Amino acid sequence: MAPSHSPSTCLSDIPHGNLVLDPVVHFNGCLPAAKQRRFYESLPRDSQERISRVHTKILELRQRLETTHHDSSAGARLHEFNQAMSQWYAATGRRPRAPYASPAKPGSSSWGSQSERYPPRQEAEDSVDSHIKAPVIYFKNGLPCDVPGLSKTFPHQKTTVADLLSEDPARNPIMQQTDDDVIRYFHLPANNMAWAEGVIARYYHDRRPEPDGLLHKSRSRRPQSKTEMMLQPGYWQGQQNFDVDSEVHARHMRPFCASISVDPMAAEPTPKNAVLFMPYLHWETDRGRFRSAEIIKDVGKRSLNSISELVDRAKHQLAHTETQDTTSAPWVPHHTVTVSEGVMSRKQALGQLLRAAAALLEAMDSHVEEKLMMEYLHVEPPLHPRRTLDQAYYGALRNTGTRDRDQVVYRGTTPQPHECIGMEVCPQCNEDIRKTPRVIMVDQLWMWILDEKTIITSFPRRWGRNRPDPSAIHKSLRTRLQYARDGEISSAYDLALVIVDETSRVFFDRAKTNRSQPNLVELFTAAIRDLTYKQTAAFDQFLIYTHLAGRDYKRQRFVSSDNSSQNHLLNINPEGELLKEVKDIMDELHIMMRIKEQQQTVMETFVKHIRRALTPLARSRRPGTATQASAAWDIALGVASLDAGGDSPYTDDTARHREEHQCQTARRTLARADTLLLDLNERIAELRALVQNAQNTAAALKDLLTLKQQQAGVIEAREAVKQAQLTLKQGQSIMIFTLVTIVFLPLSFCASLFGMNAAELNDGHLPLSDELRLMFPISAGIIFLSLILAFSRGVFTNSGVALVRSAVSFMWNTAWTWLWVRSGGFVVGRELMVTANRLREREGKVTGGMKAEVLRREKNLERMRAAGHVKALTRQRGAVEGGVGRGMASPASEGIPGSPSPFLVVRGRFGEGDVELGERGRKPSSQIHLVPGR
Structure with a gap:
């Protein structure tokens, strides 16, 4: 009796028949009113209770919506639905009924009647x-x-x-x-x-x-x-x-x-x-994300306290009250139907009714969340709304709607456009109807x-x-x-x-077969696999077009070819788009990796807290029963095993059993904690494998782009060779024109000359033979000389040019030198040069003497400072050792300026010594060296 698939009019996509898997959906969405009671009585008691609870919940929700404010989403959608119902009754000629009069609860005596009304609402529970x-x-x-x-x-x-x-x-x-x-x-x-x-x-x-x-x-x-x-x-x-x-x-x-x-x-x-x-x-779902974002935005606008916004809000509410327009919620547009004849057609009324019913159902589902946002979103302490993947990582962005709809999961769960041949015969359209775009949160x-x-x-x-x-x-x-x-x-x-x-373990539990939840790992794997396939196809296409471009080049088909292969090789847009998609996938994977790493840090800290609390309980203190496994466990926990020969602290069997039970329970808990960390490491490793696959694809695309760039260089080199060949051909053509000009120009000149009929040329009666004897030899000589100068690149031409340059240079230099000597300028310049050299030598001697005098004075001052420092050092040493004699320096060696002695003789308790003050005397006082006396 149970069919293998659900009826075509059933709202539930779960196969069911007499063996009902979803009785609530089948009862409310599949059965007509005449069959509901019979179906209800055939169900077991728990299914009947489920249907009754759902009906009670719907009745309570409808009761709240009847008295809710019209500025809320649910109130606005309820008002639209009542209008659509009135239009439907007017279009079909039926008698309107009271708004939202619902059948009695299933199983009651008033089954199917329209007289049951809602109980009075309790305002105390309006929160x-x-x-x-x-x-x-x-x-x-x-x-x-x-x-x-x-x-x-x-x-x-x-x-x-x-x-x-x-x-x-x-x-x-x-x-x-x-x-x-x-x-x-x-x-x-x-x-x-x-x-x-x-x-x-x-x-x-x-x-x-x-x-x-x-x-x-x-x-x-x-x-x-x-x-x-x-x-x-x-x-x-x-x-x-x-x-x-x-x-x-x-x-x-x-x-x-x-x-x-x-x-x-x-x-x-x-x-x-x-x-x-x-x-x-x-x-x-993307729809839920969009609705929540719109409600958050609307609640934020309502929380503003400026006077102008309060006045505008009051005017807005007053206008809605006067016109009975309750579409103040911006996230669900109000669809109006204009009917010129005054009465709406049945199809239009039905479409408007179905649209209003769908909007009302959506508003009923989100009514509680909307009230929660309005009541707690901007209070202190506030409510934390859900975040998308990009909102969790890019918290400073004001709007992430575009980035949210660029997620891999969204693209994988969104119907793709295709060429449809009809809704009834297109299996792709029938499959796309059941798809719901989803995003990661x-x-x-x-x-x-x-x-x-x-x-x-x-x-x-x-x-x-x-x-x-x-x-x-x-x-x-x-x-x-x-x-x-x-x-x-x-x-x-x-x-x-x-x-x-x-x-x-969300998205990583293979045991779950829920069809509404997206398979994260499979979607990312499919996206990376698709990009890898496209990258391989692009690489094959690159090789094909490279082969075609090389074949065209070999065949010298540069002029007749349309260069389509080269255009494909120079176009990097397809590979750039693929690389962008790979980067987006890697970005999302890195965000999820970051979330998992944060989970790992928190879990490790939590496991440490569990170990600190349960380690004392996990120790086995029962004498004589410590097994090898418990000893190994104690060693792993850092607990020293007790001596097996001690006295037993337990005299009561109940207490001993309780202690053993606590010990086993604590060890099982610690083992589960370790297993939890291992499972998390496996999930992180799975994400890392996806990241590695994406990185490999990105690296392959970069290599392909590099090859395209190199191929572009090859194409540019080929184009340069082509241009060089074209230039060579053009040069050859110009050379032909040059030759023709060289040959015919002298002839034309001679012909023009003899055609002047000048009196000097035999009174204009020169015979043609004489003209030819004059024209051809002269023209041949000029042509021969022009060809030699134009096309000869050998030693003869270079030598001739060098000879001409040398002759010109000789004449110019000889003439200029003769003029310079004969005019007396050379003698005057020579004397001025000798005088200048003498002055320069004298200047060097004077300035050198002045510099030497300054240096000598500086050396004398350094000698005097060194002598005073040595005296002070000798006195200090004598005082330390308790000696009576103090170092005395000879007056002759006090470092008088200009003294030729490079040494300073110091006499004292330490004997006689010389202080070297030559070039070393220019060192700081801390580096003065005492040398033995001579």
């Missing part, structure tokens, strides 16, 4: 905190257990964020007391700093700190409460990496992990509390371990995912915990390792 669910998971003695007072069962129990922030212990599960063997886990589905502060404060039964209060107290005095100790600026606000002037998408916490002592009086040797901030990779994991038994995490979900999301991180985490083995979660550290592993 967004009351509409967002926070999952709650409990473990007791290593086994899952249900939380009392919450609906559903493990691990699908949830409470609202408003309950977690409540100060009522009966309402707030985090404030309730539990046994010591219970491990609790609470998750906040958004990186909201206000939520995190409030939940941590409720855990310690404190009030939430005021904005900037923690920073002020940390500067003025030491924190006193446990909440203030956990939220010290160094562990919380000080790790924020943004300021007031930064872009909204620049908000994030620095990768960080540390253990915290909450005792305000004394520091704990092994703190039981820890905090962890870690980025990780996830994904989002960088989310943050915030995690706190409180007292080693309570874990609080905070990371975002995908935009507008009010419906179940199989690719959600927490959905995967709940599935993993649901099928966990007994005793696998024995401590808060075991659960924390599972959480960190799930956030780190």
Whole structure:
């Protein structure tokens, strides 16, 4: 009875029939109203409860949308849908019904009636905190257990964020007391700093700190409460990496992990509390990314407080009120239909209705996220929105929409344009309909371990995912915990390792077969493989065109060829585009590598904290049972084994078994921590392999561009040779013209001369034979001499030219010398030269004597200074050794200026000595040398 594929009218793409795999989608989107009740009654009880919960959720959401403001996206889309419904009823002639009157809940007595209305709305729960669910998971003695007072069962129990922030212990599960063997886990589905502060404060039964209060107290005095100790600026606000002037998408916490002592009086040797901030990779649809960016932009505009903007906003709202136009949300355009006849046709009304319904569905999905942005985006402390891959790396960019749509994942999941032959027969179009463009996002994991038994995490979900999301991180985490083995979660550290592993293994878990989540590794591998194929094809094409260009050159087809091969060889645009794509891939891979390296740093610090906390428990202190494996473990942990012969400190078997259980549990946790680091190293190695492949492709493209550049040089050389050959041909042509000119010019001259009929030429009656006898010899001589001078490059021509130059030079030099000597100028110049030489010699002697006198005076002064220094040195040595005699210098050797003696005689206790003052005397006083006397 179960078909192998879904019906053509079914909204669900999951194959189903009587064996329903998605009963909610099939019930709401596939079945007509007449068959819904029969189908509902045939379902098991859990499927009926699912359908009932979804209907209740839809009714509550519709109830909120009926009273929501029109300046919100959902309110505007609801108003458009009501108008479209009215137009549809008018076009079909049906009777309008009350807006959004829905069938009764499945299974009720009023099935199919239109009279059930929504219950009165409770304004007390209008806050967004009351509409967002926070999952709650409990473990007791290593086994899952249900939380009392919450609906559903493990691990699908949830409470609202408003309950977690409540100060009522009966309402707030985090404030309730539990046994010591219970491990609790609470998750906040958004990186909201206000939520995190409030939940941590409720855990310690404190009030939430005021904005900037923690920073002020940390500067003025030491924190006193446990909440203030956990939220010290160094562990919380000080790790924020943004300021007031930064872009909204620049908000994030620095990768960080540390253990915290909450005792305000004394520091704990092994703190039981820890905090962890870690980025990780996830994904989002391009539509969701665009919607979130538009809403963030709109919320930023609404947060401005200038008077002019307030006035403009008031005018805008007044205009919408008067015209009943509620399309103030800029991210969804309002589509109006102009009908000239007054009544819209059925096709137009149906198209308008379907468009409005799709817009309303999208607005309903993102209604909660929109309210969350409006309430917490620009408060203190703020909400951290999700970031794309480029926003996480280029935080200073104002808009990254263009870069986001240039991601490898976006290009790999976007339908490519093709030549279609019709929607009904084109399989590519049918396949492209199911494609949804997606982009890579960088989310943050915030995690706190409180007292080693309570874990609080905070990371975002995908935009507008009010419906179940199989690719959600927490959905995967709940599935993993649901099928966990007994005793696998024995401590808060075991659960924390599972959480960190799930956030780190996104896109790298081969066991997941979710079709909505993009396969990151496969998409990048396919992109690099495609570029490598194109690079290989470009290289082959380069070789082909190089061969064609060489063949054309050999065949001397320069004039007749169209040079198409050379044009392809000189065009580097295709290779440049490929290189740009490779660079983009490498850039994205480097960003992801950076995220993974940050994860590695945080995980290594977290594992160190786990080792510090669990190493004492991992030591086996039971005497006589230390095996070789436990001894090796103790050595690996740096723990000395105890003597097997000591006395046993245990007398109770229960305590001994508890100790052994704690030891085994601690060792298993440490082993899982090591495995987590190894798995992360494998993921980093996989990304490095992709980077290496991209680098190899980039290097091959660079080599191809280098070859093209070299080939361009070869083509330029060939073109130069071609131009040289053309120039040679042109020179030969000019040479022919020159020869013709040389031959015919004398003949023409002679013919013109004899054609003048001059009287001197035999009265103009010279016979032709005489003219020819005169013309040809004269012309032959002139032609012969011209040819010799024009074309002869031998020794004869060079010698003739040298002879002419020498003759001219001889005549010029002889004439000039004769004139210079005969006029007396040579004698006068000679005498002036002799006088000048004498003056130059005299000048040298005078200036040399003056310089020698100055140098002699400087030497005398140096001698006097050296003599005084030696005297002082002799006196100082005599005083040190206690001698009575003091060094006396001869007056004749005091260094009188002009004294020819180059030595200074010094007499004293040390005997007689000479101080050399020649050329050495010009040295500084610290380098004076004492030499023995003669």
